Amino acid sequence: MPGQQFTADLLSKVWLTIMPSVEMTSHLYRFFPQLKNREIIVPAGSVAEIIAAVNEMAPGFNDYVLDEQGSLRRHVMLCINNSVVIDKLKLSDRVHEDGKVYIFQALSGG
16 A cells, blocks of 8 residues: 555654764775765664674775774774764774764874
8 A cells, every 4th residue: 555655664764864874084985985975874783783784785894994803993083973982992882873973094194
């Protein structure tokens, strides 16, 4: 029935609006073009789970942002809303349903 499809579409949109989103610098799109021009919506959870979800969309993403021990690489900065992630080793910081994760390359040098 047409009404059922409308309800399913509406519920789908509502569901997506209460899930965290991920944004990243354009530099990362060079390595992961499948993420470019796309709204990246993932289930709420730990930072580790968020990165794993992005890796499902773009295989190899976690290898770029995480080191061999699964910690955030030194050249990568990750923020949840307006705060820098605290646990850079185990990535246990929680991202809530209305959260926004920002991933960007940290700058260094003089």
